[in-house]
Amino acid sequence: MSDNINISSTEPGAPLIRAEGVNLRYGKKTVLDNLSFTIPKGRVVGLLGHNGAGKTTLMKAMVGLANHAGHLDVLGLDPRKQRTELLQSLCYIPDVAILPRWARVHELITLMSGMHPKFSADRSRELLRRTSVGLNDKVKQLSRGMVVQLHLALIAAVDARIMILDEPTLGLDVLSRKAFYELLINEWCDGERTVLISTHQVEEVEALLSDVMMLNDGKLVLNISLDQLDQRYSALSHAPAAANAVAAAHPLLRYGSPNGASTAIFDGAMPSEVEALGQRVRPSLVDLFVALTRAPELNPRASR
Numbered sequence: 017m018s019d020n021i022n023i024s025s026t027e028p029g030a031p032l033i034r035a036e037g038v039n040l041r042y043g044k045k046t047v048l049d050n051l052s053f054t055i056p057k058g059r060v061v062g063l064l065g066h067n068g069a070g071k072t073t074l075m076k077a078m079v080g081l082a083n084h085a086g087h088l089d090v091l092g093l094d095p096r097k098q099r100t101e102l103l104q105s106l107c108y109i110p111d112v113a114i115l116p117r118w119a120r121v122h123e124l125i126t127l128m129s130g131m132h133p134k135f136s137a138d139r140s141r142e143l144l145r146r147t148s149v150g151l152n153d154k155v156k157q158l159s160r161g162m163v164v165q166l167h168l169a170l171i172a173a174v175d176a177r178i179m180i181l182d183e184p185t186l187g188l189d190v191l192s193r194k195a196f197y198e199l200l201i202n203e204w205c206d207g208e209r210t211v212l213i214s215t216h217q218v219e220e221v222e223a224l225l226s227d228v229m230m231l232n233d234g235k236l237v238l239n240i241s242l243d244q245l246d247q248r249y250s251a252l253s254h255a256p257a258a259a260n261a262v263a264a265a266h267p268l269l270r271y272g273s274p275n276g277a278s279t280a281i282f283d284g285a286m287p288s289e290v291e292a293l294g295q296r297v298r299p300s301l302v303d304l305f306v307a308l309t310r311a312p313e314l315n316p317r318a319s320r
């Protein structure tokens with residue numbers, strides 16, 4: 017695959033991120049396995065996958081921190097060769113992000129002003145007013161949730177086109193997670209910018225996402241918009257007595273719930289005689305995640 021980048025992301029309608037046959041190995045282990053996808057502008061994309069699926073590695077490749085093979089361009093730039101240029105228009109908060117503990121918040125704003133040409137100190141102060149973080153607070157005096165809010169307020173004050181967030185709400189309580197996502201969606205996303213978020217909190221982010229990408233063992237097992245997902249997958253809630261008849265139609269996943277009802281998820285439309293056995297319901301993202309990423313021996317159909 018050629019490394020030449022010939023389609024500029026500034027062309028109207030061009031994807032912001034384009035991957036074709038991206039591979040990455042660590043020793044004998046294939047961590048990214050022949051990934052091809054595009055991510056357009058104005059999307060909120062969830063990157064889901066179990067521990068070790070390759071999410072962090074893919075994000076690192078996008079920001080030029082991992083040495084992949086194949087073609088990957090972000091904003092029309094090669095992340096490894098044009099990293100400095102790329103970081104003018106891309107924000108990245110890695111899973112190991114830290115802020116200097118000794119610094120006061122206003123000092124970090126001054127620091128960012130000197131470091132990033134597209135950073136707006138006024139905007140960061142405006143964003144911070146929506147949090148409980150004060151300008152005179154020291155980082156070491158802040159709770160973990162407040163530090164994450166501060167980090168986002170600093171990063172979201174950069175006039176970038178893509179934001180990449182690797183498990184940004186890890187370790188935060190539910191209120192802090194909600195506050196974080198509110199700030200991100202309400203204050204940074206504008207219909208033009210795209211954000212890519214990796215997370216294990218599948219249920220919680222479902223309502224925020226426009227698209228979902230699922231990695232399983234380095235492979236992209238799903239890359240779909242939430243709208244398309246509703247059209248492609250179907251689910252049936254049925255009485256346990258109908259279990260054998262439903263199983264005969266080879267659903268992707270079947271599970272029982274404590275209230276006695278069972279649910280089956282299908283890739284594509286289910287046969288009409290099966291649909292008559294229960295009530296059609298919307299498949300949740302978490303159910304699809306389980307169906308598409310659990311061990312092959314438990315899920316032989318999905319692994320084909």
Ligand SMILES: Nc1ncnc2c1ncn2[C@@H]1O[C@H](COP(=O)(O)OP(=O)(O)OP(=O)(O)O)[C@@H](O)[C@H]1O
Nearest residue numbers: 042045047065066067068069070071072073074111
């Ligand atoms: N620097 C490295 N050297 C060797 N192996 C690595 C390195 N970084 C990651 N790996 C391996 O690559 C695989 C994918 O790791 P990665 O961190 O991308 O997964 P992840 O999906 O982000 O996982 P998690 O949800 O646990 O953060 C794992 O098997 C991991 O052990």
